[in-house]
Amino acid sequence: MTRSEPRVVTGLMLGAFLAFGIDTLVIVAGLWYVDRLSAAAARWVSVAVLAFFALWVGGRWARLRLRNGAGDGGDTGDDNTHQRDPLEKLKQRYADGELSDAEFEERLDTLLDADRRAESTGETARLELSRDSE
Structure with missing residues (x-):
């Protein structure tokens, strides 16, 4: 697990x-x-404390699984989400202090260049398809 991914605990x-x-x-x-508290009461309080924190961690784990599962699931028709995901990860890593200003700018330029290349290749492919269909 990388540092930018959300943690369960x-x-x-x-x-x-x-x-x-x-x-x-x-x-x-x-x-x-x-001998100020019975063994049964001590047991119940201990179980309650441990169960509370276990449920808290389990609930967070379930929410993270649902959130990640929804993003990996079927096509929602929102291509912008898939294009934004690397950019959002980069922003998060920069916000977490994992990247310096120079590293962030360099990686941002790389992402933007890749997006421009993908858009231009996609446009070229669309033009070729429209020419073939005519």
Whole structure:
């Protein structure tokens, strides 16, 4: 997985689990150890905390799969989406600080040149098809 792809476990999830989940589990374990909380209650609280975070991660994973699956699926008729995808990835990598200004500009020029070549070849192919059909 490249750095520009969305991650299943985000920094927010990890931070929330470390700040609230682990703390809750440690407190519950301590209360159980000093006999202030029954074993059943400690078990239920622990399961609830772990289930909450597992569902959070599972929900994010499902949303990412649906979003990626919809983009890979059948033809929606929107050719602009397929042409924009590399450009959006490039912008994201630049925004994430993975590319310097010079690298970004160089890669952007390369993408734009490739688009121009593709458009001109597509136009040539269309002209040839229309000539053949006449």
